[in-house]
Amino acid sequence: MAIVVGLVIVVAVGSAQLRRFNAPELDPSPLLLPIYLLRSLARLSVAYAFAVLLALATGHLAARSRFARRLILPTLDVLQSVPILGFFPAAVSVFIGLFGGSALGVEAAAIFLIFTSMFWNLAFGVYESLITLPDDVKLAAQQFGLRGPLRWTRLILPAVVPSLAYNSILSWANGWYFLLASEIIAAGPARYTLPGLGSYLGEAISAGRTDQLLRGLVALVGTVIAMHLLVWSPVETWAERYHMDESGDRPRTPRIARLLARSRIVRGLGRAVVFPAAQQLLGLAGRLLALPGRLGPVFAVSIGLGVVGLAARALKKVVQLFGDRPLSSETLAIPLSLLLSLLRVSAGVALAVALALPLAYLTFRRARVRQAALSVLEVLGAIPATAFFPLILLAMVRFDFGMNVASILLVLTGTFFYVMFNVLSGAASIPKEMNEAAAVLGLRGARYVSRVFVPAILPSLVTGCVTAWGGGWNAIIFSEYVVAGEKTYAVRGIGATLDRATWVSGDSQVMVASLAAMVLLVVLLNRLFWDPLYQHVAARYKMDV
Amino acid sequence: MPATGSPELLLRLEQVEQFYDRKIRILGPIDLEILDGEFLSLVGPSGCGKSTLLRLVCGVLKPTRGKVLVDGRPLVGVNRSAAMVFQSFALFPRLSVVENVAVGLEARSVGLRERVKKAEKYIDLVGLSGYERAVPKELSRGMKQLVGLARALAVEPELLCMDEPFSALDVLTARNMRDLVLDLWASREVSTKTILLVTHSIEEAAAMSDRVVVLKANPGRVADSLDLRGLARPRRAGSPEVGEVVDRMYTLLA
Numbered sequence: 001m002a003i004v005v006g007l008v009i010v011v012a013v014g015s016a017q018l019r020r021f022n023a024p025e026l027d028p029s030p031l032l033l034p035i036y037l038l039r040s041l042a043r044l045s046v047a048y049a050f051a052v053l054l055a056l057a058t059g060h061l062a063a064r065s066r067f068a069r070r071l072i073l074p075t076l077d078v079l080q081s082v083p084i085l086g087f088f089p090a091a092v093s094v095f096i097g098l099f100g101g102s103a104l105g106v107e108a109a110a111i112f113l114i115f116t117s118m119f120w121n122l123a124f125g126v127y128e129s130l131i132t133l134p135d136d137v138k139l140a141a142q143q144f145g146l147r148g149p150l151r152w153t154r155l156i157l158p159a160v161v162p163s164l165a166y167n168s169i170l171s172w173a174n175g176w177y178f179l180l181a182s183e184i185i186a187a188g189p190a191r192y193t194l195p196g197l198g199s200y201l202g203e204a205i206s207a208g209r210t211d212q213l214l215r216g217l218v219a220l221v222g223t224v225i226a227m228h229l230l231v232w233s234p235v236e237t238w239a240e241r242y243h244m245d246e247s248g249d250r251p252r253t254p255r256i257a258r259l260l261a262r263s264r265i266v267r268g269l270g271r272a273v274v275f276p277a278a279q280q281l282l283g284l285a286g287r288l289l290a291l292p293g294r295l296g297p298v299f300a301v302s303i304g305l306g307v308v309g310l311a312a313r314a315l316k317k318v319v320q321l322f323g324d325r326p327l328s329s330e331t332l333a334i335p336l337s338l339l340l341s342l343l344r345v346s347a348g349v350a351l352a353v354a355l356a357l358p359l360a361y362l363t364f365r366r367a368r369v370r371q372a373a374l375s376v377l378e379v380l381g382a383i384p385a386t387a388f389f390p391l392i393l394l395a396m397v398r399f400d401f402g403m404n405v406a407s408i409l410l411v412l413t414g415t416f417f418y419v420m421f422n423v424l425s426g427a428a429s430i431p432k433e434m435n436e437a438a439a440v441l442g443l444r445g446a447r448y449v450s451r452v453f454v455p456a457i458l459p460s461l462v463t464g465c466v467t468a469w470g471g472g473w474n475a476i477i478f479s480e481y482v483v484a485g486e487k488t489y490a491v492r493g494i495g496a497t498l499d500r501a502t503w504v505s506g507d508s509q510v511m512v513a514s515l516a517a518m519v520l521l522v523v524l525l526n527r528l529f530w531d532p533l534y535q536h537v538a539a540r541y542k543m544d545v
Numbered sequence: 546m547p548a549t550g551s552p553e554l555l556l557r558l559e560q561v562e563q564f565y566d567r568k569i570r571i572l573g574p575i576d577l578e579i580l581d582g583e584f585l586s587l588v589g590p591s592g593c594g595k596s597t598l599l600r601l602v603c604g605v606l607k608p609t610r611g612k613v614l615v616d617g618r619p620l621v622g623v624n625r626s627a628a629m630v631f632q633s634f635a636l637f638p639r640l641s642v643v644e645n646v647a648v649g650l651e652a653r654s655v656g657l658r659e660r661v662k663k664a665e666k667y668i669d670l671v672g673l674s675g676y677e678r679a680v681p682k683e684l685s686r687g688m689k690q691l692v693g694l695a696r697a698l699a700v701e702p703e704l705l706c707m708d709e710p711f712s713a714l715d716v717l718t719a720r721n722m723r724d725l726v727l728d729l730w731a732s733r734e735v736s737t738k739t740i741l742l743v744t745h746s747i748e749e750a751a752a753m754s755d756r757v758v759v760l761k762a763n764p765g766r767v768a769d770s771l772d773l774r775g776l777a778r779p780r781r782a783g784s785p786e787v788g789e790v791v792d793r794m795y796t797l798l799a
Contacts, residue, residue: 134633134635136634139605140629140631143603144628144649145652154651158637158638
């Protein structure tokens with residue numbers, strides 16, 4: 001309870017001045033770095049709290065009502081494909097506009113943007129956990145009279161804890177990844193720069209100050225690792241209690257965490273701070289979430305009307321945008337840009353597979369090597385890819401290989417870890433007997449790979465590719481147009497188009513068109529290619545042990 | 546326990562009918578009475594609606610037509626004076642044994658100390674003392690059903706409803722549990738004196754009940770009702786009296 005209150009105070013104090021926000025530049029003094037870090041942490045925490053509560057409400061609603069499900073799930077599916085830049089106009093007009101350009105409004109806008117990077121997977125996770133609740137358990141809850149808050153704390157929340165824990169780690173990783181973009185909000189040429197770690201790093205990159213960049217990176221990586229060890233590992237251990245034995249996708253407890261869990265300090269901290277905080281938060285959430293249930297139809301109708309109203313307004317604006325003036329040359333160039341970006345993302349996924357497969361093959365059989373590799377990867381994967389950007393850009397300048405290659409490498413940072421983890425996990429789950437049979441029959445080398453290894457890991461590989469594909473499109477936004485060291489590096493692509501429209505020209509027509517095109521493409525390809533592919537592979541290659 | 550004097554009417558289903566999708570008749574019209582203190586079994590083939598009847602009695606389902614009367618008054622919402630034991634145990638998977646058993650009391654706003662005390666009492670009565678902190682996935686099927694039984698008894702209902710409670714257990718465990726249920730029913734420690742058992746096993750109904758209502762399927766309706774209070778307790782499954790009753794029921798269902 002104290003932590004939550006403390007963080008709220010930090011945010012409130014920081015934004016207490018309801019004066020006109022006026023800080024386009026950030027003071028780069030290293031002494032302010034801890035404060036920037038704390039402010040970023042505060043923003044992330046508030047966004048996360050909102051994301052969890054809304055995910056619980058939304059996921060529960062979708063699981064409970066078939067009608068709601070048909071509305072909610074497709075909407076979530078589409079919205080999660082919208083890159084964060086797509087939310088800038090909403091953030092600016094709603095939050096900044098509503099609070100009259102004050103500091104509070106800008107903070108709210110930043111928190112909203114971070115929220116959009118955390119929310120979707122949490123909501124889907126909650127939905128999936130509740131959908132798989134056995135019918136008889138729900139009936140028992142009804143029969144014993146569990147209603148309202150009690151139903152939440154005894155039935156629903158315990159059921160979603162494992163998925164919430166796993167997805168929280170993912171959401172925070174996303175949050176760190178997009179921190180840069182969230183703290184420097186652009187509306188055309190206007191900039192709202194919030195004091196925080198993200199903007200600190202962002203300005204270091206664009207101004208080319210390497211020492212500032214290094215300091216920021218150290219702070220970032222240090223914080224992420226510290227959080228991973230001090231927060232997420234206790235949370236994972238606590239969530240283990242709520243796991244049902246049958247579930248297949250268990251988050252592995254990293255070795256480092258297991259070692260630390262034996263340390264008395266960590267355990268003490270966990271028991272004194274993290275566990276009670278978590279339990280308290282769950283109880284509070286239970287009470288809050290039961291409220292809409294009581295208000296029932298009133299709540300649903302008002303939300304429905306609000307959404308319809310907003311949608312109508314947005315639609316009107318879009319029509320105006322395309323009707324009032326002829327399509328600009330940039331807009332017309334979108335299909336080609338989109339195609340180029342598609343090629344880059346695909347290259348990123350393919351490259352990730354090409355790297356991950358051999359690595360997985362080399363390590364999966366030697367358990368100790370695999371554990372070490374996993375630990376390293378866990379830590380590296382927790383570091384947001386944005387921390388690797390400067391290195392790649394520096395290499396690009398050093399080895400002079402141009403932005404096309406650099407952009408693919410940047411995309412790779414968003415795809416590699418997804419593929420690697422999934423493939424490693426798939427390889428480790430190959431039944432021992434299968435390997436023994438292969439050994440006895442003399443299957444080695446290439447024949448082993450083609451007959452045993454690849455078919456066995458195919459479902460995991462596809463899952464990895466699907467998530468990497470999503471990660472790649474997230475990364476493309478920042479990979480095709482980079483301002484570093486006062487120079488602009490760009491290639492033709494939809495990410496660059498979107499970036500330019502957001503940060504340089506402020507051209508809404510281009511923005512809306514490119515967003516729509518990108519979201520349409522991603523959603524279509526998901527439906528027409530990835531989903532059927534996964535179904536096909538799962539049906540043929542999934543092993544029922 | 547045979548009822549002495551004129552027994553009270555605990556619950557009554559009046560001309561109850563149940564439709565699926567407004568067109569397909571699952572059940573009815575059915576009249577059913579449950580008398581205070583009796584062990585009543587509903588027996589019938591699959592599809593006869595016996596589980597549906599049970600859910601109507603517990604109030605988790607509303608009849609398409611007809612009335613459910615508890616103590617003479619129409620039932621609104623969930624039946625607070627009844628508790629149910631499920632065929633598939635239906636334990637809350639992430640709650641410990643004591644939390645599961647206490648959950649009905651929690652819903653009735655009983656304070657923490659009192660409900661833990663009560664829960665521990667019933668956990669002890671079913672013979673699971675020492676397993677309070679265990680979680681369902683650590684328990685065998687028989688133990689899980691014992692928890693389900695303790696959970697239902699803990700709210701001290703007037704009516705205990707059991708939906709094929711032993712059919713998911715192996716033969717030996719099921720037999721032990723039947724004996725346990727009869728012992729608890731007779732025991733002074735347990736206030737619940739009326740039991741409604743739904744089963745597809747005619748032998749089970751004959752061995753345990755005061756009265757058996759035999760149902761036929763398509764649509765579900767009462768074929769006949771047999772009064773078994775004449776059969777002395779304890780009953781042995783192989784005895785000729787029980788065998789005769791079993792034969793009679795099989796004939797009814799032919």
